[in-house]
Amino acid sequence: MPRTLEKPKDLLRTLRPCLHCGLPTFAAREETRVFCCNGCMGAYALIHELGLENFYALRSARQPNGLESGVTDESRAAILEDLDAAGVVVHSMSDGLCAVRLAVDGLHCAACTWLIERMQPTIPGLESAQVRMSDRTIELIYAPDRTRPAIIARRLAKIGYSLSPWEVDSDDDYGTLKQQREHWVGIATAAFFAANGMWIGVALYAGESTGMSREHEYFLRWVGTLLAVLAVLFPGRLFLETAWQAIRTRTPHVDVPIALSLVMGVVGSIWGAAQGVGHIYFDSLASLIFLLRIGRAIQFQAQYRTSLSLSQLLRWNSVTARRSEPDGTTKTVPANRLKVGDRIEVEPGETIPADGFITQGCSSVDTSLLNGESQPAVVAIGDSVVGGTTNIASSLSIAVTAAGLGSRVGKLMDLVRDASSHRTPWTMAADRVSKWFVWVVMLLAFVTWVTWTAMAGVLIATQHTMALLTIACPCALALAAPLVLTVALGRAARKQIWIRDGNCLERLATPGRLWLDKTGTLTYGRIRVLDWYGDDQALLYAEAVERGIHHPVAQAIGAFTNPEKSRSLSTTEVEHRLGKGVTGLVENCWTVVGSEAWLKHNGVAFSDAWLAIQARAFTENRSVVWVAMNGQVRGLFELGDPLRDDAVETLRRISAKGWKLGILSGDRQEIVDILATSLRDEGVAIEHAIGQQSPEDKLAIIRQSKSNSVGPCAMVGDGVNDAAALAMADVGMAIRGGSEQALYAAPIFLANGRLASVNELMSASMSVVRGIRRCFAASLIYNAVMLTLAMLGWIHPLIAAVLMPISGLTVMIMAMSTQAFSKSSSP
Amino acid sequence: MSVLYVALPLALLLGGSALVACLFCIRSGQYDDLETPSVKLLNDEVEP
Numbered sequence: 111m112p113r114t115l116e117k118p119k120d121l122l123r124t125l126r127p128c129l130h131c132g133l134p135t136f137a138a139r140e141e142t143r144v145f146c147c148n149g150c151m152g153a154y155a156l157i158h159e160l161g162l163e164n165f166y167a168l169r170s171a172r173q174p175n176g177l178e179s180g181v182t183d184e185s186r187a188a189i190l191e192d193l194d195a196a197g198v199v200v201h202s203m204s205d206g207l208c209a210v211r212l213a214v215d216g217l218h219c220a221a222c223t224w225l226i227e228r229m230q231p232t233i234p235g236l237e238s239a240q241v242r243m244s245d246r247t248i249e250l251i252y253a254p255d256r257t258r259p260a261i262i263a264r265r266l267a268k269i270g271y272s273l274s275p276w277e278v279d280s281d282d283d284y285g286t287l288k289q290q291r292e293h294w295v296g297i298a299t300a301a302f303f304a305a306n307g308m309w310i311g312v313a314l315y316a317g318e319s320t321g322m323s324r325e326h327e328y329f330l331r332w333v334g335t336l337l338a339v340l341a342v343l344f345p346g347r348l349f350l351e352t353a354w355q356a357i358r359t360r361t362p363h364v365d366v367p368i369a370l371s372l373v374m375g376v377v378g379s380i381w382g383a384a385q386g387v388g389h390i391y392f393d394s395l396a397s398l399i400f401l402l403r404i405g406r407a408i409q410f411q412a413q414y415r416t417s418l419s420l421s422q423l424l425r426w427n428s429v430t431a432r433r434s435e436p437d438g439t440t441k442t443v444p445a446n447r448l449k450v451g452d453r454i455e456v457e458p459g460e461t462i463p464a465d466g467f468i469t470q471g472c473s474s475v476d477t478s479l480l481n482g483e484s485q486p487a488v489v490a491i492g493d494s495v496v497g498g499t500t501n502i503a504s505s506l507s508i509a510v511t512a513a514g515l516g517s518r519v520g521k522l523m524d525l526v527r528d529a530s531s532h533r534t535p536w537t538m539a540a541d542r543v544s545k546w547f548v549w550v551v552m553l554l555a556f557v558t559w560v561t562w563t564a565m566a567g568v569l570i571a572t573q574h575t576m577a578l579l580t581i582a583c584p585c586a587l588a589l590a591a592p593l594v595l596t597v598a599l600g601r602a603a604r605k606q607i608w609i610r611d612g613n614c615l616e617r618l619a620t621p622g623r624l625w626l627d628k629t630g631t632l633t634y635g636r637i638r639v640l641d642w643y644g645d646d647q648a649l650l651y652a653e654a655v656e657r658g659i660h661h662p663v664a665q666a667i668g669a670f671t672n673p674e675k676s677r678s679l680s681t682t683e684v685e686h687r688l689g690k691g692v693t694g695l696v697e698n699c700w701t702v703v704g705s706e707a708w709l710k711h712n713g714v715a716f717s718d719a720w721l722a723i724q725a726r727a728f729t730e731n732r733s734v735v736w737v738a739m740n741g742q743v744r745g746l747f748e749l750g751d752p753l754r755d756d757a758v759e760t761l762r763r764i765s766a767k768g769w770k771l772g773i774l775s776g777d778r779q780e781i782v783d784i785l786a787t788s789l790r791d792e793g794v795a796i797e798h799a800i801g802q803q804s805p806e807d808k809l810a811i812i813r814q815s816k817s818n819s820v821g822p823c824a825m826v827g828d829g830v831n832d833a834a835a836l837a838m839a840d841v842g843m844a845i846r847g848g849s850e851q852a853l854y855a856a857p858i859f860l861a862n863g864r865l866a867s868v869n870e871l872m873s874a875s876m877s878v879v880r881g882i883r884r885c886f887a888a889s890l891i892y893n894a895v896m897l898t899l900a901m902l903g904w905i906h907p908l909i910a911a912v913l914m915p916i917s918g919l920t921v922m923i924m925a926m927s928t929q930a931f932s933k934s935s936s937p
Numbered sequence: 938m939s940v941l942y943v944a945l946p947l948a949l950l951l952g953g954s955a956l957v958a959c960l961f962c963i964r965s966g967q968y969d970d971l972e973t974p975s976v977k978l979l980n981d982e983v984e985p
Binding site: 223242294298329 | 968970
């Protein structure tokens with residue numbers, strides 16, 4: 111019978127955030143400074159040494175959860191030694207300095223830019239380091255005779271930011287930048303014409319009541335008309351061109367009615383100016399163009415972000431590889447430059463950069479990124495490995511069989527691209543409404559004109575028609591949806607929920623089917639020690655023997671125990687057998703840690719009481735690691751990947767909203783079943799629990815469920831294996847803890863890593879849809895009432911001109927007051 | 938000859954020169970990155 115089944119008191123551990131990266135870490139209660147790893151400890155020390163402690167204060171002000179990972183692999187900086195080979199363009203400047211633009215990984219918040227830019231004076235030869243958050247790049251200006259980008263990169267790697275060659279599709283990048291500038295130019299010029307048109311309009315209205323001379327009125331009319339015509343010809347040209355394209359290709363487009371109204375406006379303005387009678391509307395024409403250009407710029411921004419994410423997605427391929435050269439040396443090259451037949455070396459802890467088979471060494475490989483398998487797979491010579499997985503135990507030599515786009519991950523990336531292009535086209539609610547709105551207004555204007563001409567003559571009829579055209583405000587209607595969405599997206603970002611595609615919020619409002627990945631989504635995605643049976647001494651000795659071994663189990667044990675205490679113990683003759691366990695002498699005591707078979711192999715006998723504990727652990731799908739000292743069983747660890755703390759509560763709330771839940775995992779079916787059963791016991795209605803799914807299977811299930819189910823099909827997941835499925839789903843949500851590329855594949859990224867955010871998102875999207883509907887209703891009522899009054903001839907064009915911006919303002923205020931993500935909204 | 942015929946073109950010219958200045962700013966790349974400056978402003982407050 112084991113002597114103690116309770117945990118020893120002095121080893122009680124709590125989960126506390128790492129001081130540097132904020133990662134929840136098991137630490138002893140008495141520990142004052144908690145670090146998740148030595149890297150974080152080093153980074154913390156370095157930052158203090160440089161007097162940059164403000165980093166932590168700043169970070170908590172902006173982002174309580176801090177960085178995703180504390181440290182990056184310094185060796186990656188080696189890729190920047192040979193800038194030509196890495197494809198980096200160096201600009202030489204006239205004063206002898208050089209400038210390069212590089213991609214930065216690990217950039218998260220304000221504190222990151224602050225820290226990086228404050229590092230500049232501490233690096234000799236570095237003249238300036240400017241971070242650009244929008245595309246996560248940095249521009250380094252340095253003196254080439256005093257430093258090199260590789261040196262700077264090593265320095266930054268020490269504090270957790272890795273620099274890599276910036277994958278520029280340079281034409282493409284420059285093209286988007288140019289287009290973005292064109293949008294700003296359009297808005298600025300349209301604003302100029304609108305503002306000037308408006309004050310000339312005011313002068314005319316004022317002159318009407320005070321009695322203005324005819325020649326002045328003529329002059330003002332002609333100048334105003336000229337401004338409106340210029341507005342149509344320059345900023346408004348975009349609409350005319352797309353409309354012309356649409357007419358030529360005979361595809362209906364929202365720009366056709368817009369262009370028609372613009373042309374009618376121009377003709378009317380010129381005719382009005384020539385006649386010198388009736389009411390002017392060149393000011394409305396110019397402001398219409400201004401508002402339309404703003405709407406277009408917002409739309410472009412959203413699309414630009416999508417394309418940016420895709421190029422960041424492909425940046426994965428810029429991970430580095432160490433290639434063995436024929437002369438026996440190794441050279442660090444970008445992974446996308448590897449060719450079939452190349453030999454590469456992969457150290458433990460590194461990502462395998464390409465598909466291939468092992469020619470030397472044996473190790474274990476963490477494939478959770480690719481298939482969600484929570485246990486590492488053991489590999490030996492001749493076994494094939496897949497790029498994107500992580501080598502864990504010892505160094506490997508690999509012969510490349512497929513790299514870059516030809517590799518499995520590369521093909522997966524293609525799937526992601528396909529899925530994103532198959533998504534329903536981005537149609538703003540504005541387009542749907544304004545399409546018919548313009549026609550209705552045109553029709554009403556025609557009816558008004560004809561009726562009033564018959565009743566009271568052309569002059570009166572034109573005046574009433576102008577009033578109608580002025581007061582009709584499609585802008586308020588058109589701006590409502592983008593405004594409400596923009597407000598919600600901004601608030602969501604403050605909660606660290608990044609939403610790339612605003613349409614997602616609309617889709618999440620109605621309940622549908624929600625698929626959840628298991629490893630890393632419902633669970634934390636890493637093995638932890640859940641329980642320990644045994645005494646203190648055995649625990650210390652087990653930790654001592656596992657120290658320095660790169661294996662998830664060893665790391666889990668290290669995180670569970672207090673490494674300070676075992677550090678004084680001397681360990682010798684440590685031997686690590688993959689997939690079995692570890693043996694070694696701790697203080698001359700023969701310590702064996704590992705599986706039951708490994709202990710038996712080392713001549714340890716088991717009592718029935720111990721085996722009963724193991725049997726019970728197995729029924730809960732926990733794995734067991736035994737500890738024996740001098741041939742005696744002294745304790746056992748129960749390990750597993752536990753459910754997230756907020757999982758049960760969140761799922762319960764989501765299903766209360768009417769969503770149907772399903773689990774979709776790459777892990778073994780029985781493990782998924784056990785998880786589903788335990789969730790059902792907690793009162794969560796899990797409809798499907800499907801295991802053993804390859805990325806392609808997941809994609810197929812999502813596609814099928816999309817066509818079958820009522821309501822939207824949403825998916826929460828992480829990892830490369832989910833990327834295609836996330837992109838295919840109506841709403842894909844990537845949760846932190848997975849790989850970066852999945853985050854870029856999904857339109858929603860839960861940067862705060864909380865599953866509860868899924869529920870928050872659903873509540874928020876209901877508020878958003880309510881808010882949009884309210885704005886639409888207000889706008890429609892306004893237009894219905896005002897159009898009726900205008901048709902009846904009760905509204906003077908001057909009043910119409912005042913009312914139009916007021917209606918726009920009302921919609922704007924209503925949009926701002928939407929409850930989505932605000933503090934008062936209950937999740 | 939009214940002052941209007943001088944004042945109005947002059948006003949448009951003044952406004953136009955502001956527009957030209959704005960366009961120059963846009964073309965010189967001032968509006969390319971709207972994210973970082975907002976973040977940097979925050980940083981300056983706690984400069985040691």
